[in-house]
Amino acid sequence: MQNFQNPRSTQPNFSFGSLNLGGVKSRPSKVSKVFEYVKHINILVFQETHFFNPKDALFFNSIFEAKFKIFHSFAKERCTGVTILVNQNLFLNNFLKCFEIEGRCLAYRFLIGKENMLLVGLYVPAKPTLRYRFFQEVLSKLDETPNISELILLGDFNCVENPSLDRFPKRTNIAEPGVLDLGENKAGYDLYDVFRYFKP
Numbered sequence: 001m002q003n004f005q006n007p008r009s010t011q012p013n014f015s016f017g018s019l020n021l022g023g024v025k026s027r028p029s030k031v032s033k034v035f036e037y038v039k040h041i042n043i044l045v046f047q048e049t050h051f052f053n054p055k056d057a058l059f060f061n062s063i064f065e066a067k068f069k070i071f072h073s074f075a076k077e078r079c080t081g082v083t084i085l086v087n088q089n090l091f092l093n094n095f096l097k098c099f100e101i102e103g104r105c106l107a108y109r110f111l112i113g114k115e116n117m118l119l120v121g122l123y124v125p126a127k128p129t130l131r132y133r134f135f136q137e138v139l140s141k142l143d144e145t146p147n148i149s150e151l152i153l154l155g156d157f158n159c160v161e162n163p164s165l166d167r168f169p170k171r172t173n174i175a176e177p178g179v180l181d182l183g184e185n186k187a188g189y190d191l192y193d194v195f196r197y198f199k200p
């Protein structure tokens with residue numbers, strides 16, 4: 001999810017990707033396959049890395065560091081962990097960490113020209129009762145981050161806005177828990193689901 005920009009903009013074009021890994025610790029063959037699949041993407045966010053500490057990520061880093069700058073938010077609880085990867089060929093100025101929710105959210109600011117961009121990688125809790133608290137915490141941290149020209153949210157949101165379009169098999173068109181809170185984030189920051197924008 002990224003705030004929409006005119007396709008004719010003079011800003012450089014980036015490719016973005018998001019993937020729930022379902023755990024890659026101690027799974028070298030899976031790490032290698034994922035690398036081959038995503039190595040040409042500019043900016044990636046992975047969820048459910050299951051890395052609890054730098055040692056857990058050693059093999060992963062050894063494969064990805066040739067192509068990417070790697071930023072981890074290590075898991076604090078089971079089945080979490082978020083990683084942001086930025087292609088080494090991208091020359092992004094002042095790439096600085098802004099905030100983190102351990103294992104769930106990682107945010108970095110960078111400059112493109114004179115534009116302050118904020119990239120936020122998310123892994124939203126699967127339990128509906130935890131989503132509201134999580135989205136409110138993210139929203140609060142965004143509000144505390146000044147001078148953001150463009151906001152990019154990537155991740156596993158564990159809910160969809162339109163189950164009849166975004167679930168397979170299709171479900172009744174009833175909003176899932178957490179969607180209203182996601183909508184509050186979207187409305188407050190003029191965000192668009194880029195895929196749905198171009199493929200309504």
